[in-house]
Amino acid sequence: MSIDYDQYFTTSEFAKVCGVTKHTLFHYDEIGILKPEIVKENGYRYYSYKQFYTFDIIAVLKGTGTPLNEIKEYIQDQNTLHFLSMLKQKQLQLVDEQKKLERMQRLLQGAIDNTNRALYVDCGEPWVEECDEEYFIAVRLSKEKGEKDHVRKVYRIFDYCDEHHLEYDFPIGSIICKSSLEEGDYDPDYYCNKINEKHNGELLYIKPKGKYLIMNHKGSYETLPASYEKLKSYIAENDLHITGNAYEYELLSYLAVGDPDKYVIQIAIQTF
Numbered sequence: 001m002s003i004d005y006d007q008y009f010t011t012s013e014f015a016k017v018c019g020v021t022k023h024t025l026f027h028y029d030e031i032g033i034l035k036p037e038i039v040k041e042n043g044y045r046y047y048s049y050k051q052f053y054t055f056d057i058i059a060v061l062k063g064t065g066t067p068l069n070e071i072k073e074y075i076q077d078q079n080t081l082h083f084l085s086m087l088k089q090k091q092l093q094l095v096d097e098q099k100k101l102e103r104m105q106r107l108l109q110g111a112i113d114n115t116n117r118a119l120y121v122d123c124g125e126p127w128v129e130e131c132d133e134e135y136f137i138a139v140r141l142s143k144e145k146g147e148k149d150h151v152r153k154v155y156r157i158f159d160y161c162d163e164h165h166l167e168y169d170f171p172i173g174s175i176i177c178k179s180s181l182e183e184g185d186y187d188p189d190y191y192c193n194k195i196n197e198k199h200n201g202e203l204l205y206i207k208p209k210g211k212y213l214i215m216n217h218k219g220s221y222e223t224l225p226a227s228y229e230k231l232k233s234y235i236a237e238n239d240l241h242i243t244g245n246a247y248e249y250e251l252l253s254y255l256a257v258g259d260p261d262k263y264v265i266q267i268a269i270q271t272f
Contacts (some may be wrong), residue, residue, distance in 0.1 A: 130212075217265045
């Protein structure tokens with residue numbers, strides 16, 4: 001029985017109608033997900049109109065993010081319950097991805113707001129402010145282990161926030177304990193990230209509500225001790241007392257500016 005090849009599509013024709021490249025069809029053939037209905041002895045391939053249904057299944061499921069190996073399994077076991085199971089699974093994955101995108105959008109907006117604010121803040125002049133309770137994810141640093149360990153601690157914070165689906169501010173902050181402040185040791189005791197809501201977990205750190213002496217420092221990290229000395233002088237001259245820790249929050253850092261002398265870091269020391 002002769003075959004009417006005019007009723008079939010060549011690889012080029014099939015690819016054009018489907019909106020893909022010939023290489024995509026070659027790949028689908030290679031992995032066994034969509035083979036041409038006819039392959040002539042000279043290697044020419046032909047697809048039937050019925051195979052558009054198979055291609056449509058591939059396109060729809062691929063559009064939902066389904067891997068080709070799962071699509072192949074479905075095509076080999078094509079039934080309604082299997083189809084519903086796949087779609088429900090992908091729906092849950094898409095909801096999770098949507099939440100991640102929304103968190104990233106808020107994260108980026110926070111970084112934009114902080115950067116814009118840093119361009120116009122006054123630097124070098126202290127002021128006292130009543131602050132609400134704030135929440136951080138924080139890790140204690142070991143000053144003996146050095147910078148390599150500090151990098152690990154930074155990524156521990158990011159990983160923890162991602163694992164627990166916590167929304168956090170973009171720049172990493174630092175906490176210096178009251179005892180270190182009083183001794184003139186201004187190296188961080190903790191790295192931290194501010195989070196939007198209280199989290200009942202092992203890395204939660206609560207910044208107490210109360211009065212804080214605040215100043216925006218402009219300059220590199222190495223020049224921070226001069227600002228701490230200025231703040232301590234202000235405390236002594238104005239009959240204030242250090243009652244808690246110091247919190248550093250980067251408004252303009254290496255992420256946004258190349259010159260360290262242009263960094264803007266806000267310092268807040270709990271006082272009364």
